[in-house]
Amino acid sequence: MGMISQLLPSWIRPQAADPMEQFEIVEIFPIPTGEGAINLSYTNASLWMTIVVLTALLFFTLATKRLQLIPGGVQSMGEVAYEFIAKMVRDTMGDEGRQFFPFVFTLFVFVFLCNLLGLLPTIPGVPLELHVFTPTSHIIVTFALALMSVGLVVAYGVFKHGLGFLKLFAPAGVPIWLLPLITPIEIISFLSRPVSLAVRLFANMLAGHVVLKVFAGFVGGLLTAGGVLSAFFIFPLIGVVGVFLLEFLVAFLQAFVFAILTCIYLQDALHPSHH
Amino acid sequence: MGDDSGERSDLEALGAKIARARGDEPGAKQQASTPPGAGMGDGLRVATEFVVSVIVGSGLGYTIGSFLGAPLVGLLIGMPFGFAAGLRTAYRGMVKANAAHNEEDVPDGND
Numbered sequence: 448m449g450m451i452s453q454l455l456p457s458w459i460r461p462q463a464a465d466p467m468e469q470f471e472i473v474e475i476f477p478i479p480t481g482e483g484a485i486n487l488s489y490t491n492a493s494l495w496m497t498i499v500v501l502t503a504l505l506f507f508t509l510a511t512k513r514l515q516l517i518p519g520g521v522q523s524m525g526e527v528a529y530e531f532i533a534k535m536v537r538d539t540m541g542d543e544g545r546q547f548f549p550f551v552f553t554l555f556v557f558v559f560l561c562n563l564l565g566l567l568p569t570i571p572g573v574p575l576e577l578h579v580f581t582p583t584s585h586i587i588v589t590f591a592l593a594l595m596s597v598g599l600v601v602a603y604g605v606f607k608h609g610l611g612f613l614k615l616f617a618p619a620g621v622p623i624w625l626l627p628l629i630t631p632i633e634i635i636s637f638l639s640r641p642v643s644l645a646v647r648l649f650a651n652m653l654a655g656h657v658v659l660k661v662f663a664g665f666v667g668g669l670l671t672a673g674g675v676l677s678a679f680f681i682f683p684l685i686g687v688v689g690v691f692l693l694e695f696l697v698a699f700l701q702a703f704v705f706a707i708l709t710c711i712y713l714q715d716a717l718h719p720s721h722h
Numbered sequence: 723m724g725d726d727s728g729e730r731s732d733l734e735a736l737g738a739k740i741a742r743a744r745g746d747e748p749g750a751k752q753q754a755s756t757p758p759g760a761g762m763g764d765g766l767r768v769a770t771e772f773v774v775s776v777i778v779g780s781g782l783g784y785t786i787g788s789f790l791g792a793p794l795v796g797l798l799i800g801m802p803f804g805f806a807a808g809l810r811t812a813y814r815g816m817v818k819a820n821a822a823h824n825e826e827d828v829p830d831g832n833d
Contacts, residue, residue, distance in 0.1 A: 632810055635807035
């Protein structure tokens with residue numbers, strides 16, 4: 448690394464150094480709280496979630512501003528997004544699911560934009576506070592989202608069916624003597640839902656960004672190695688471009704999976720007895 | 723939610739109208755039912771769900787065991803339950819995926 452730091456311009460160095468640095472939480476507006484209290488400071492994670500919400504707001508304002516029968520660019524993008532989620536909700540939950548559409552749509556847009564905007568390149572030289580940040584690469588963010596989904600399932604299930612919601616843990620058609628065995632299995636399976644929702648999204652985003660940074664580090668390393676070795680920089684460069692393109696697919700796919708699993712779980716809240 | 727039946731029939735009428743308009747249009751393309759890479763997503767989904775189930779089962783067993791004073795016994799009981807839960811989730815997921823795959827040609831398959 449000593450070699451690299453001498454040869455590269457100063458603004459590349461800290462980025463090339465550590466693939467995990469991009470996930471660091473930096474306080475932008477520190478809010479002083481007491482010792483051992485929850486830190487409420489406005490961080491770079493908060494900043495990027497704000498950016499995501501504002502982007503979504505701007506996009507859908509533009510998309511719905513001057514509605515035309517033959518939609519223009521932004522309007523038709525908005526319509527594609529709407530129809531995509533509306534179809535998903537209808538296919539998984541049927542007509543009853545319409546009441547959950549706003550929730551699922553919001554969730555999808557938020558997760559998708561978090562993933563997508565996190566792929567923007569950082570402007571070289573800006574302070575650490577303004578580095579591009581992917582909120583969904585932090586498990587606490589994805590876990591909070593997953594808890595919202597599963598919390599809604601439990602709240603709606605109990606509200607709609609009362610104690611009948613517990614039928615979720617005793618599937619129809621299972622003989623009585625098997626219930627002591629099946630019920631704990633169903634409970635574990637239910638409890639692992641928020642965890643697997645959260646882990647899947649977080650792990651995909653984290654791994655993707657680490658791989659990008661590591662491959663990019665190879666490019667810098669080979670370029671500064673000197674001699675014949677420098678010519679090999681093209682291979683990790685091709686790799687990093689490929690992974691970057693794949694990450695766009697992953698950004699969409701993970702948001703899609705998050706939304707459709709939320710739909711499938713909500714379906715259980717609608718009909719706890721048969722799943 | 724029982725008061726919106728009028729709204730619902732309006733929606734259905736609109737849906738039928740849109741479908742008719744689409745059908746008349748020669749260049750109308752069939753709506754893509756699955757996004758690209760959905761198969762990969764399904765596979766990874768089952769894998770995570772399985773691993774997470776085993777971990778949650780073990781953790782739950784361990785916690786209950788610690789309350790009863792024998793965490794390791796709890797862990798040893800919880801782990802196979804987590805394994806079974808993982809298998810059950812994976813099985814259910816695959817049955818659903820297969821059903822969805824087979825129904826793809828039938829346009830209005832509701833359960």
